[in-house]
Amino acid sequence: MRFTKMHGAGNDFVVLDLRGALPAPTPEVCARLGDRHFGVGCDQILTIEPPRNAGSIAAYRIWNADGSASGQCGNGARCVAAWLVRDGAAPADAGFAIESPAGVHPVQHDGEGGFVIDMGAPRFAPADIPLAGVDGERDEYALQIDGDTLRFGAASMGNPHAVIEVADVDAADVARIGPALQAHAMFPASVNVGFAQVLAPDHLRLRVFERGVGETLACGSGACAAVAVLARQGRVPKDADIAVALPGGTLRIRHDTAADTLFMGGPATFVFEGNLPDANRLEENTA
Structure with missing residues (x-):
C-alpha cells in the first residue's frame, strides 16, 4: 500500500488511499504508522474513501497516532483537498466538497497554493461537546x-x-x-x-x-x-x-x-511518498 506523508502547518499525517477494496487500518496498524521511531511517524492517519453523499469528491476518516478515531481535523482536511487535486479527482481551478466524519465541507483554493475549508458551525451545547454534569450552556x-x-x-x-x-x-x-x-x-x-x-x-x-x-x-x-x-x-x-x-x-x-460557519485557511504540504509493508506484519511488529 502506498502512502503520502503530508503536513498542514506542522500537523503531520500519513495519507492512505482506500478508494479501492483496501480495509481501514486497525488501531494497531495506526499506532505503528504513527510511531516516530518504528513507523512512518505522524500525528494522524487520514484514509481517503469513496464519497457517501452526492456532490462530494471523496470522504475521509481520521485516526490518531494511538489508534483512536477522531471526528474532525482541519489541517487534515486541507491536506486531503491538496491530495485529491494532485490525484486529479478534484479540480485545480474550482471549488469542491469533501466529507469528514463530522459532515460535508466545501473547499476553495486560496490563490496562494493553500485551501480554505468551510468547517461548519461551532456547537456550544453541553450535550454536543459533550460535557457531563453541566446544567446548562455557558460562556465559561x-x-x-x-x-x-x-x-x-x-x-x-x-x-x-x-x-x-x-x-x-x-x-x-x-x-x-x-x-x-x-x-x-x-x-x-x-x-x-x-x-x-x-x-x-x-x-x-x-x-x-x-x-x-x-x-x-x-x-x-x-x-x-x-x-x-x-x-x-x-x-x-x-x-x-x-x-x-x-x-x-x-x-x-x-x-x-x-x-453560522467557520472558514479556515492555510497551507497543505507534501513531504514524501512511500510503500507500506503488509498490514499483518505491522501488527506483528506492534506486539
Missing part, C-alpha cells in the same frame, strides 16, 4: 485541577475542545493541564485542550494538546474553536479575519455569523 466553565481553579470555554467542531485563555502561551503548563482535563469526568469523550493568548483583536497565539496524540505543532479545528469561544466571550471580534499563530505556522480563521 470552571474546574478544580490539583487545587487550582481552571476556567475555560468549550465548543465542538465535530470534536470536543476546551479553550483556556492565558497571558503567555510559552509559559502555559500544557503538559500538566492538557492530560488532566482529558482525563476529567466532565469530558466523557476526552477533549482537545487549547491554550490561547490574545495578542490583538485580529491575532492569537495558540498551543493545543490533542486527544490521542499530545501537543501538536498545529490544530485546525482547535484554531476554529479558539476563535469561536473567544468571540463568544467578547475577547475577539465576530466576523473578523483572525490570524492564529501556532508553533508550526499560521492559520486564518473567520467566523461568518450570518451563515
